[in-house]
Amino acid sequence: MAFRFNFLIDEAGTDDQTDLQFCNPEHEWGSTEKSRQTAKAGASSSPSLGHDKYGDKMPLEKKISFKAAKEHQVPGDLNKVLENKVLETVSGLYCINISAVEMTCVDGADAEGIVSKSISSHSDLIPGFYEGGLKIWECTYDLIDYFSEAEIQFTNKTVLDLGCGAGLLGIVALRGDAEQVHFQDYNSTVIDEITLPNAVANCVGEGRRKGSGDAKKTCEPPSKRPKNAKCSPSALSKCRFLSGGWPEVCQLLLSSNRPFSKYDVILTSETVYNPDYYSALHDTLAELLDKNGRVYLASKAHYFGVGGGIYLFEKFIEERKVFRSSIVKTIDQGLQRCIMEMAFKDSS
Structure with a gap:
């Protein structure tokens, strides 16, 4: 069940959250070995190559039009952000x-008309x-699990949740006492209707379910206001919310x-589902990552119908010679x- 919130966050209910995939249901993986061979076979036939400032080779990609960058401000009235929103808990976090x-x-x-x-x-x-x-998407949960398994520390770190969607990765970093967390998504509707409200909900009405097991899809309503909340409304001052294409957002931040x-x-x-976007993604990471920073990227081995995948992107970044990477x-x-973990080749 799910509870509708009007002005104050009192309690949250549950609802199923379905994971979808960029996958043609007619295709199935017969075995793990087959999946590796198929994905790597796709990676071996990389796009046609040209040149740019980050390396000797780059794909001659389709001309991509990106959205202008926009910064979204956190409203002064936080309760209004959640007015008439329906909340559930996903991976122990409040989520619209x-x-x-x-x-x-x-x-x-x-305003964008993306839903219709x-x-x-x-x-x-x-x-x-x-x-x-x-x-x-499914890999978001994989990355959240990995943070815990690998004991990734966010304390005092500056963090970017790139292509954030619901913003769960950035919210986990915020709860991990990051110094700053910035959220970026292509669509302004996503930031306004999903990402920003999720960040507010987890700061105003922190929703970790104690003692939970697998909380990926549903869980019991958390207490009204847990005593040991790790976020507070003041944590929102650490956040920035940005929409638009990666090159445009990168330019907004740097200028x-x-x-x-x-x-x-x-x-x-x-x-990394669409190879046409690899150049923009790679260059954005190269422009925005600190010289000793780390990128944690989660992906399917292959995205049917779209053409991308982790092994194809791995080959792409190898050809650019800017980052070193490893499948962790x-x-x-x-x-x-x-x-995948990525870092600059000359980093410590």
Whole structure:
């Protein structure tokens, strides 16, 4: 069940959150070994190559039009951000019920019109228009699990949640006492309706379920106000919320009069599904990551119908000769998924 919130956060309920994949249901992996061979075979046929400032070779990609960058301010009245929102708990975090948001925006109520276009197109991905931010994709949970397993520390770090969608990765970093957490998504509707409200909900009404096991899809309502909340409304002062294409957001950050420090950690999940975007993603990481920073990237081995995947991107960055990378975790249940760690080649 799910509870509707009007002005004050009192309690949150549960609802199922379905994981979707960029996958043709007619395709299935027969075995782990087959998945590796198929994915790596796809990686071996990299796009046609040209040149740019980050290396000797780069794909001659389709000309991609990106959205202008925009910064979204946190409203003074935090309760209003959550007015009429439906909350659930996902991986121990408060999360806006996305289906409820889609219902309110189905008739074009969102300025971009991404909800109605997505529904009419029967697609969770419309390249250059809507990039999937209204769904929580499977690899997000893999990366959250990895933070705990590998004991990744966010204390006093500057963190970017790139292609954030619901913003769960950045919220985990915020709860881990990061110094700053910035959230970026392609669509402004996603930031306004999902990401920013999620950050507010986890600061105003912190929602960790103690003693939980697998809380990826549903869990019991948390207490009204846990005594040991790790976030507070003041934590929102550490956050920035940005929408637009990666090159445009990068330019906004680097050219702004506002003080900006490059990121110690960049988190990104399921952003390498489309090879046409690899150059923009790679160059954004190269521009925004601190010289000794780390990127944690989660991806499926291959995205059917879109063409990208972890091994193809791994080959791409090897050809650019800017980053070193390693696959630090592989998940073989269902479609093979991986977590990659990246750092500059000359970093310590």
